[in-house]
Amino acid sequence: MLIQEKKRNWKPIIKQFEAVVGKNGVVHHGEELLTYECDGLSSYRQRPGVVVLPRTTEQVAAVVKICDRNSIPFIARGAGTGLSGGALPSEDCVLIVTALMRQILSIDLENQQVVVQPGVINNWVTQTVSGAGFYYAPDPSSQIICSIGGNVAENSGGVHCLKYGVTTNHVLGLKLVLPNGEIVEVGGQIPEMPGYDLTGIFVGSEGTLGIATEVTLKILKTAESICVLLADFTNVEAAGAAVSDIISAGIIPAGMEMMDNLSINAVEDVVATGCYPRDAEAILLVEVDGLEVEVAAYKKRIAAICKQNGARNITTANDPETRLTLWKGRKAAFAAAGRMSPDYYVQDGVIPRTQLPYVLQEIENLSQKYGYQVANVFHAGDGNLHPLILYDNSVPGALEQVEHLGGEILKLCVKVGGSISGEHGIGADKKCFMPDMFTDTDLETMQLVRAAFNPKGLANPDKIFPTPRTCGEAARAISNKQFESVERF
Amino acid sequence: MLIQEKKRNWKPIIKQFEAVVGKNGVVHHGEELLTYECDGLSSYRQRPGVVVLPRTTEQVAAVVKICDRNSIPFIARGAGTGLSGGALPSEDCVLIVTALMRQILSIDLENQQVVVQPGVINNWVTQTVSGAGFYYAPDPSSQIICSIGGNVAENSGGVHCLKYGVTTNHVLGLKLVLPNGEIVEVGGQIPEMPGYDLTGIFVGSEGTLGIATEVTLKILKTAESICVLLADFTNVEAAGAAVSDIISAGIIPAGMEMMDNLSINAVEDVVATGCYPRDAEAILLVEVDGLEVEVAAYKKRIAAICKQNGARNITTANDPETRLTLWKGRKAAFAAAGRMSPDYYVQDGVIPRTQLPYVLQEIENLSQKYGYQVANVFHAGDGNLHPLILYDNSVPGALEQVEHLGGEILKLCVKVGGSISGEHGIGADKKCFMPDMFTDTDLETMQLVRAAFNPKGLANPDKIFPTPRTCGEAARAISNKQFESVERF
Known part of the structure; x- marks a missing residue:
């Protein structure tokens, strides 16, 4: 955890970024920063210190090196459609936005793979190869606006992941910028490469181990x-x-x-x-x-x-x-949920398919207990639930109550042998639930990996893993509302 | 790299092991150690210092802790059928053999998963669930004798991996003993767990990150x-x-x-x-x-x-x-190759399927150049070649020549965009070829992971990654034979 002693003087840093990406590639004025203060999880908002928009791997590496030299936290952001706050900025951070990295770098139909920059929109991949009878399988609901880089960070799923698997099953290789600015390649053209499966560990690591700057994707033949x-x-x-x-x-x-x-x-x-x-x-x-x-x-x-x-x-x-x-x-x-109600909160949990009837009944009970309607839309085949909790954010305390209801649903998922996230990631939103699912030793084992790649903790800090500060704050927020049965939040 | 200054006094260590697994669980007499001096790659042989046969996770943890406390390298061995020398002992090592860990711990047909100890034989899994209409998909040629633990270590493939994927696609979770003796659980019952994909990084890590003591496997419905x-x-x-x-x-x-x-x-x-x-x-x-x-x-x-x-x-x-x-x-x-010729050497490489005709012709050319017959048997759909080089080990220098021919085939695979291993792992056999496939930075990135889990380097040292000593030795061996065109070995 990084504690900022005093406000940073951004001016010299901005000059360095401008030398890499040009003046147009750096955003640092108050109002322009508004766009970047949250991702799809709009209940958390924070303006970043500076936004940088690189166009190449080398530019990303140069920007990350500047951050590393100056001990500035940096957070990668794709299209900003993530639902767990994985791209939520911090006041002191540099937000590295991949929106201008939108080149499809190569298409190899014979070997069924394409190489793309991370800012390429998910649906473009299918659009590009569909004429030749191919498609890219992972299809999050946001596929017409979400980026491949974000999909890689969050290991996104979608409707067709029941048969075809989530993003990690479709990424063959990655070019990465590590948190020290080094460029490495992991995986490749061949599905099972020797050595450690670094591609697998990067997919779903939510930007905490580095930034993907080129992604080799597997494409599938369109079914007859x-x-x-x-x-x-x-x-x-x-x-x-x-x-x-x-x-x-x-x-x-x-x-x-x-x-x-x-x-x-x-x-x-x-x-x-x-x-x-x-x-x-x-x-x-x-x-x-x-x-x-x-x-x-x-x-x-x-x-x-x-x-x-x-x-x-x-x-x-x-x-x-x-x-x-x-x-x-x-x-x-x-x-539609957004039309039914001024606000809605999407939860994302997984249960063993066999527990479906029980869990749906329990969600109904929770809905009644808290007095909020819950609409259920989900990938039933995977047991991946998406309860949509309907509420009105203008009512004081409503968001906290809804978050607490969402939390109870997650605990229910864990109780029946499931998971606190199916495809939206942990991000900022769910890190306090990680101890519900993992023992301290399990979490420490993950931290070994994080520390190996990200020893200074600059790459997307305060995400995935619970920290005493934020969980303490959350617990205080809850206890202020005097909810019953707060076991741990 | 561990350099042993003087011969270790095993007596007090053996006493400690016996206290954990009993006298019957420790093997340390010269002749009894013979069984363990190699795995399926019989061209490398080395007797271990001591062999320990634990029966439970806790016993494995206790044994590993003794090794950790005494800075003794330890190497896990399943059924010993591996073909890359992944379980090759060193003189100073403790060989932890999982042959007595043969319990199928649980069967959950409804959720299509079984939990097994690592010594369970691959084929037993299918035998156990076939009556109910299920099977375990990865099927190495050695499936009637190889163990699930070894399959996990080497990320084994098989004939049916074209459609169904290799071992990593069928392992949902692992209970592990880390190199410091800590017990952790990674993954679980749900295919895509949040946090880093530690299950994915352990599968195929060839015992260099710890020892799997319980494996949760996905089973599939038998086709109609x-x-x-x-x-x-x-x-x-x-x-x-x-x-x-x-x-x-x-x-x-x-x-x-x-x-x-x-x-x-x-x-x-x-x-x-x-x-x-x-x-x-x-x-x-x-x-x-x-x-x-x-x-x-x-x-x-x-x-x-x-x-x-x-x-x-x-x-x-x-x-x-x-x-x-x-x-x-x-x-x-x-x-059959074994019957045709006194000895044979199985190579394992991968090529893009589209390069098949070219590569087969080149293998034929190499076969003629070296004067050894090469029989080709392979998983054609995956581009996973298994050239069988036929030779007579009693002819001085034959093995070295055959290894060099095998090496040229691997370099050919890399040249056409393939890989130096499809399903047999890197082990002791192929570590010198890793730099043909990976840059120094890529290999250093893998070492970050290794060092994170295995900071003392005690878990299966001298495997996967090239070290100056062993590669130097190999190069000397080759140059003694005065082969032409040795670029790097």
Whole structure:
């Protein structure tokens, strides 16, 4: 933890940055800094000291070296869509923004890989290779605006990660700037390289071990056939049981998503798909891909399993347009929550799939206990929950209560053998929950890695790992609200 | 690097080990140590100082603590089937053998995972869960004798890793004893845990970061239908082109293996499958799995692609017995090489699949240049080559020549953008080739991790990373033989 004794004199530092990236590449005026004071987790805000926008690996390395020489904390930021505050600045930090690093550096269709700069938007990768029959599999909801660099930092998931895995399964290699400014390459063109899996440890390290400046991504062949099924249920447990039965039958759909009644009505209010029955307690959206015969066979089996579990209606879509309509509501779920309520808080936790009915019931109980509506939208196949807690931030104390409710949901996930994060990362938001999931020895083992790469602690400090200061503050905030049953926060 | 000044007095150390594991758990007499002087790479041999056989995590931790306190190097060994000398002892070391840690600790079919001790044999996992319709995917050739602990250390592959990935893709969590004797747990039941991916960095670290004492493995549902195709070709390039075309068509077979004429005749001499045509220059064995309709469709497409590329005959097998017959020769390939020649040296390298025809021609050229026959057996779909160099170890200098030929094959793999190891690890055998593949900065970055976990360098020293001493020795050995074109060895 870095304690700033007195306000830093940025002037000479800014001059050094300008020498590297030019005057246009450095932002340091009060109002211009506003854009950068938070990422997608808008409940935490802090203006950075200076923002630097490099364009090349060498520029990133030079900027990091200046930070290292002057002991200035630095934080990398991609598109700023992260939901755990991984790119949350500190007052004394340099925010290194990769938004201008937007080159697709090479495309090798024969070996199914592309090399991109970190500021490249997730969806551009697929757009670039789709004409040749390929796509990039990880597809976070924010895929049209989030950057590959941010995806790498947070090990992002998405709807299609059930079958194809999260970002780490699609990154073959990285060019990195280490916290001392050294440039290294990890991984490469071949999936399993000898030596330690440094690529694996960097993906998901949330900028605490360095900054990725080139990313080699695996691209996949587009499937011959894709089908989406929409099944609606009169109770959530039945939908959960259908999910379990589909997986138990040995079927791995490309994606399997669930939405509850509140979410269904929210999206119908906003995007009016016309396909999601407003009186359903839950809908399942199941996508299967593969050969035509395979998709046809799976479609039949999945429909049968849904029926056996009490599904009322099953709609299927094979053509791209109708598929898009069926997905439209799911894709708009977060935005719809924003329309239903002045504010919403997205939680991200994982549970063993078999615990789905129990956990949904417990979330409902918590919702009633706290008096906030919780809409459930989630990657059901992975057991990755996204409860959306609806609240009004203008009500004093509401955010703290909602955070506490979100925290109870995370503890519930851990209690049933799950995880405090599925795909949004730990960032600033969840670091106090790390001890709920890991022992002190486990956390110290992670710190060994952090200290090895980031011995001065300058790369994205105060993220992922709990520190007494911030957790103490959080605990105080909670106790001020006199909540019951605060075990540890 | 540890330099042993004088011979260690083992007596008091043995007493300490006996207090932990009992008298039966410690081996220290000359002849009894013979068993442990090498692993599957029998060209390197060295008796360890003492062998200890613990049965529990706590015993491993206690043994490691004794080593740590007394600054004694320790090396973990599973079943001793590794092919890169990862478990090669040193004279001064304690060899910690996990052969008695053979409990399957838990089976959770609903969540598709089992927890095993490291001494459990790979094949036992499948045997244990196959009745319920599950299997463990990574299947090294040695699967009936190799242990899960060794698989974790070497990140082992196998025939079915084309579709399903290598060991790291199937390990969810580990209980570990760190080099200081501390017990930690990394990963867990959930595939993507928050924090750094310590599970990923441990898998494939070849015992240099600690010892796994419990392994949580993912098990998969057995496919509804499996089919094996055998296609024979009159030239190797045509078979290579078929491999490329199958992958380009978007088909990912469960496995896709290739054998050349020398291997075909070797296995027919030994196991007489009767299915491998002796006059074929190459055969392809392609296994597809999935739904019946899917398998039927792929079978048709793969057969058509093989025919287009000039395959003479295509044999297919759907029933388990005939499938086994088709695989029999491939599975016996290493053993057959042993019958053809007094000794053989298995190389393990990876190339981009598209370079297959060029690399095979170059291997043929090298074979002629050195005057040793090279039989090619390989995971064609992954580009993972296993050239088997046939030689007679009783001929003075033969081993050194063969090692040099093997080294040239590795350099060839690197030259075309591949890797010096696909699934056998680096161990003692290939550490001198690491600088061919990685820059100094890259290797130093790996050393940061090693030093973080293993600061005293006691856990499996002198493996993976080149050291001046051993590489110097190797270079001297080579120069004594006056080989041409030694760039770096």
